[in-house]
Amino acid sequence: MKRLAALLLLAWASLAQGQGQGQLEHVPPDPPQSHVDHDMSYREMTEMMGMDDRRRFGKVMFNRLEWHDGDDGSQYAWDAHAWYGGDYHKAWLEAEGERVEDSTHESRIEGGWERIISPWWNVRAGLRHDAGMGPARDWLGAGFTGLAPGFIESEALIYLGEDGRTAARFKFERDFLFTQRLVLQPEIELDAFGKDDPEKLIGSGLSSLKFGLRLRYEVRREFAPYVGLNWAGHFGETSDLRRAAGESGDEFTWLLGVRAWF
Amino acid sequence: MLTRRRFVQGMGGGVLLSASGLPLLGNTRAPSELVGPTFDLTVDTMPVNFTGAARNAVVINGQLPGPTLRMRQGDEVAIRVTNRLREQTSIHWHGIILPADMDGVPGLSFNGIAPGTTFTYRYKVNQYGTYWYHSHSGFQEQVGHYGPIVIERRGGERHGADREHVLLLSDWTDHDPERIYATLKRQSDYYNFNQRTVGDFVADVRKQGWNAAWADRRMWGGMRMNPTDLADVGGYAYTYLMNGVTPAGNWTGTFTPGERVRLRIINGSSMSFFDLRIPGLKLTVVAADGQDIEPVTVDELRIGTAEVYDVIVTPGDAAYTLFAQSMDRSGFARGTLAPRAGMAAEVPALDKPVLLGMGDMGMSHGDHGPAPAAAATAGAVDHSKMDHSKMDHGPAPAPPTHAPAESGPIVDMRASTVKTALNDPGVGLRDNGRRVLTYADLATLGGPIDVRDSAREIELHLTGHMERYIWSFNGQKFSDATALAFKHGERLRITLVNDTMMTHPIHLHGMWSEVVDAKSSFVVRKHTVVVNPAQRLSYLVTADALGRWAYHCHLLYHMEAGMFREVAVS
DSSP states (O other), rough: HHHHHHHHHHHHHHHHHHHHHHHHHHHOOOOOSOOOOOTOHHHHHHHHTOOOTTEEEEEEEEEEEEEEEETEEEEEEEEEEEEEEEEEEEEEEEEEEEEETTTEEEEEEEEEEEEEETTTTTEEEEEEEEEEEEEEEEEEEEEEEEEEEETTTEEEEEEEEGGGOOOEEEEOOEEEEESSEEEEEEEEEEEESSSSSSTTOOOOOOEEEEEEEEEEOOBTTTTTEEEEEEEEEEEEHHHHHHTTTOOOOEEOOOOOEEEEEO | OOHHHHHHSSSTTTTOOOOTBOOOOTTOOOOEEEEEEEEEEEEEEEEEEEESSEEEEEEEETBOOEEEEEETTOOOOEEEEEEOOOBBBBOOEEEEOOOGGGGGGBBBTTTOOTTTTEEEEEEEOOEEEEEEEOOSSTTTGTTTOEEEEEEOOOOOOOOOSSEEEEEEEEESSSSOOHEEEEEHHHTTTTTTTOOHHHHHHHHHHHHHOOOHHHHHHHHHHHTTTOTTTSSSSSSTTEEEEEETTTTTTEEEEEOOTTOOOOEEEEEEEESOOEEEEEETEEEEEEETEEEEEEEEEEEEEEEEEOEEEEEOOOSSSSSSEEEEEEESSSSSEEEESSSSTOOOOOOOOOOOOOOOOOHHHHHOTTSSSSSOOOOOSSSSOOOSSSSSGGGSSOOOOOOOOGGGGGGTTTTTOOOOOOOOTTTOOOOTTTSSSSOOOGGGGOTTTTSOOOOOOEEEEEEEEEEEETTTTTTTTTTBBBGOOOOOOEETTOEEEEEEOOOSSOOOEEEEEESOOEETTTTEEEEEEEEEEEEEETTTEEEEOOOOOOOOEEESSSSHHHHHHHHHEEEEOO
């Protein structure tokens, strides 16, 4: 009887101790003796931490640097963009164009500012300068860029130029992976203008559509040679103007190029 | 040219080179140990060669990982840290309960350790168990600034062993971590070489039919998410190390057959989750994050970044492979337990990577049109249709309500269906035929440190934008948020809802995180809590530590990108 009571007591004691063991083993720490300056600015604090989620980054991408053997001899084309900024705001620059033999056939340089407005879309504003054939044209531009459903990189911009000229430009591209390094990239680019610009062989309405298909091999993510094909078509008034000027009509070309970024 | 296989396995065999090019350390070394209560540590750079290319690492006392600091419960320790780098450094004592000014977070607890100066950390060690230390300055942790802490229990270990080894797992990279971070900002899927291809789509059409395969692609494409996004940085950039030794180097821990061997396993990586097993041995887990638990025997365990598990094994007269594959299956850390040095056992093949499923997205079936059949292409099927009746106890949590900022531009998804499911082993480990440890298996001995119920609740959602590579709590980056205020002495409940498709290890400095189950019963005391995609998990905190503390995701680049908060206890 006595033994049973002792056992019960022991059991109770160990139970009671078990209950509070966590409490017994934890000792709250002393308050800090010294304090970091509470008035430190965010900038000073993050500098001290070596951690700042507002840091700015930049990227330069040569999406297309390519050569093709056209009707008028060797042609070179480029499409590059760059950005610099933080998560919310970025400065951006784009250059796209084509050289035939020794003359710049087409050139668009565009730059400005971009801000994110939703998880997948940015709003963009900037200036555009078109050179190449005919007189140069300058534009104020605004629009959206982003990633549309289906991982489609998208750009949609409208422009306002001198003499009441207006224009719109749309561009869509997407990557299809055949392997982790072999990537097929279809691209569609559409240009439209509000009124005729005969000196630049541009008619109002949808003027041109370019469709490209490029198969690249990513030697590194940053460096990928590719082979591709490009089809460029002109429509309506533009088509007529070009024909009258002796320019080629719809064009289908094979091309070689590299895509590179850093 | 260096083949990828060789790169992942490591060419150099984990031999550290001194400035003169002489090997300093062999593969069978035990990480050197310093015994307290007084320690002298020097932080410096040193050339290392893990892959065939020499790189500069940040090392402590000329070692990577740094020396094991052995303390005794009750010690008043003094740790003099001298900085020989050209930049500021710091040491954070991960999991140690100490005064806020000794916690080692520059900008919050102190001003950091300037180049050429010595800072002395002093604190009383009231706890016991396995912990670790690492830099809290910039990206130093990624390049070697970490080491183990072992605190002996007053009165002897509760779970006795004849021998012990520390296993510190980490992810070495030859790349500059600044560049890794910038690269993630420029192209967030840069390091993912397991993405779905056109061939996978064709295979899915064959297997599941056009409708199911198309619906699956339409759903993922609609969300603009990637079901193979299991790790932001993987084997392309990482060579996984065990005690600072590459898989090819084969770190070896010896034992006498029949001994009970305690393995103190620390995930000291910057960005990697490891799934660890020792083919041929059962793992008896006896402590989690330094806290003794009711022993539980498993075949395999997932150890999140910064987590710690102690296991006891009883090996026979043979060699056993310590196999820790990264969660994305892009590589592994490997070592050997053997009666003698120089032995090796078969190294298992990496498991096939699985895809994230509907359950991981926090979507109920039918959220996005027709539910595709279980998606499977790149690898095996992950059973996203988990049997919820087997999950945890209690009712399923109500659909989460999201903070207004979560509807902002820096959050790419919000879970609409969440589960507590502490017994979910996580993506890639479900139904793999092995007994895998889950949080539901953990039971800290002695119960919680505070038996009070919580008086209030703070709900935080783990949020992010994978494509833009922005990470946050409640849709607010650190720079956008104010400090979380805890009242001194209060017992509060923190509920985390993971609105992302990634698994995040969340670390609260200074105070314990006491995880509770769906019925609010105490489960386990931790310093780092792993939250699965679309999981709702709660823990209680006693705010008994005055001062300013860091609270963050322990994936280094997530922390850097905004998944960080200050906690102010006053």
